[in-house]
Amino acid sequence: MERILTGDRVTGKLHLGHYAGSLKKRVELQHQMETFLLLADVQALTTHFEDPDLVRKHLRLVALDYLAAGIDPEKAVLCVQSLIPEIAELTVFYSMFVTVSSLRHNPTTKSEAEQRGYDDLYYGFLGYPVSQAADITFCKATLVPVGDDQIPHIEQTRKIVRRFNSLYRPVFEEPRALVGHSRA
Template structure:
């Protein structure tokens, strides 16, 4: 498997746009993933899944981690973990990820990956972790009276996720850049402290592939979330989809327009219909005219159901064979373990711990 050599980068995180790497996609290795806390929804599809499938088709090597250990960063227990994990695999495959080309695995199935956390923690100070803005935000929204150690250190755990396979490209949103900067810092400091005998680096410094995915709001006008019941899941029935969209928040203006600043809820619904129809939101808004929210919601419902129908059919077919889903995870774990074991052996060698 091929990885690119990342040149020395400035202190701030490097950003890569899609056109910059498609000329030779095979030199890139991507690490991406999700926590198994519930079903994936339309926000996930248009925000990440669609792009993962596109990258895979372009020939980019992809590792997809189902971050089961990270479920307990902000909750007391990992409820229905096996079920949620298998359902994530269902969503991945139904969306178009090919398990023969993408390595799909769980945290807990790759011990060597998690062993990297220990030397990596020695490279990051407590004050650096406490200043991480994403960690501070997660802590503020966790609802927990006390913060556990995993919550505090999980940016370093994510660095292990990225670096175990020597990923050099990580799709992230703007709010996740601080986490990627931790991975880049860990890679730089490890390379400086423990270079190969010839002076070469062990780890690449991963770059951010910033998403240009559109922002879709939940049906309540807030952030679309698995836990808030405000999102259409990829596995929802057509009737469930209609019910959720029928209850979506809009406004009293009958004229349908696309104005994300002043009419965010209406604009989000217009955008969703546009994404499903592969058209511009302006075209959808102009077509709906003075139809009001009822016509808008009917159009969105029909668009979503039509768009998701092939994916849902594929998902229903795959769901009849749970053994196959577990085999996908076993195969992915076997490949991920081979990579992680080699990386850990290399780390031990340069640290002189063999």
């Protein structure tokens, strides 16, 4: 059975667009695949680091939104990113062999930095694709539902997995993008 990882940065309450764009499909996928749903509170700090209390509040609200939308905790594993030390550990290991240049050239990162008016990037923001690779691999996900904008992150994850497997030993499968099921 395929294993998927999807989720949300907990930067605010979810809305109808989230439901139509991804939540409805996640509810269906939980019955077809082994499903992990990540409440990405650490990644929310990449753009909301000045207000961690707001991130904590949104963590609860997003979790409630998942349940209200039909996510079944008996079918899907809900994960709080900050409570999984392996994600932080993998992020550190992966960051040792990902170049700053490759992160700066990631089109999704560049686009979001421009939208937010960031001239000087914090490492947490720039390293988001590395953190996302750790999210995907900690649970050994084989598929990641994404929108087109997230494909560069999945490609970065695939490169990281190849590098890790070649340096150490084959541990992780290269995940594939399940396009059209965006991670909101």
